[in-house]
Amino acid sequence: MRHFLVMVVFAAFVSVIFGIVGREKPFERFVYGTKIFAEFVGIGLALAWVLYWLPI
């Protein structure tokens, strides 16, 4: 659970800066930042699920 929490905190920090730097209008920044956050968490969970089934 701690690992997941750390990943969520990391994604939140990164998406704030990406949102500010990546778009020029306030609403676009919010949408872009939210999208980046969702992608970080979603892809992280998907990779964790794939790795769970790998026999390593």
Add this chain to the structure above:
Amino acid sequence: MEEIKSSAEKPGAVAWLAGGLAWAVPGAGHFYQGYAARGLLIGGTVFAMYFVGWLLGGHLYGLHNAADTGFLAYVFGFCDLGTGLLYLSSLLANIAVTDHSQLGTSEYGDRFLMVAGLLNYLSMLDAFDIAAGRKK
């Protein structure tokens, strides 16, 4: 409407000053140009990420631990250096320089410290571009 200059135009001294300020103190480059909210958000995020990295047991890389880490200390040190005076003052004050590898989260902490620096490099370039008139 404010005109956006072409990238071929040479940036002035103000752009270099804004970029330098943004590197030295996270968020200061935007604050200096009148974008207070943006500067506070960037500065707050970079400082918070740095602080969380330190709390997780992360440590800074650079010349001081190049002998133990090897060439990667320079690469990681360059990432850490992105936080500007925060990095330099931490090294001087011996904060976040000890490796806490016994902690399960120390590697996460290292990454947080590095990415805080990389994100500040990104915001430094953003401040530079705004001051050069390339973006708003």
